Amino acid sequence: MCLLESFASGIHEELESIGFVKWSRAYSQRRRYNVMTTNISEGLNSVMLKARELAICSMLEVMPMMLQRWFFERRNEVDYQVTDFTKTIEGILKEQIERSRSMKVNPANNMKYQVIDRTS
Known part of the structure; x- marks a missing residue:
């Protein structure tokens, strides 16, 4: 976090307000490859419960x-x-494309554009 803070001041508070679950793998609550853990040995143990009853050669297969x-x-x-x-x-892109259909874009130069939202 200190490294991030050195690049952009205030980023620590912003990320904390968003919630670590949203952006940090360490806090992720999503399942990856049917395993709900980031520790690889724990992950393999959790999916190999039934296989542990087999002989070692069968388990390795x-x-x-x-x-x-x-x-x-x-x-x-x-x-x-x-x-x-x-x-x-x-899904996010489709929503943004739909929202952008009501917008008008006027080029100011090759790098800048004026975007007018006609709905507001």
Whole structure:
């Protein structure tokens, strides 16, 4: 945080007001690869509960199969994506595009534009 504060004063308070859950992986409450933890050993333990009852060789065969399945599922999801954005970002962009339809843009020069919102 001190490093961020050195680049932009007031950023610490801003990020705190937003909430660490929104921007920090360490505080993220989202599940990643069916695992609700950031500690890799805890994560593997949580998904390997049933496999631990198997013989060691069988358990070691389960791990690559599980990872292969995860990567296959995610690759398939990405293959059917039309854009490079996540579903959440797609939704945000669609909302912004709809809002922008009522705006008028006048160029001031090559780098600056005047944007007029006709709805307000």
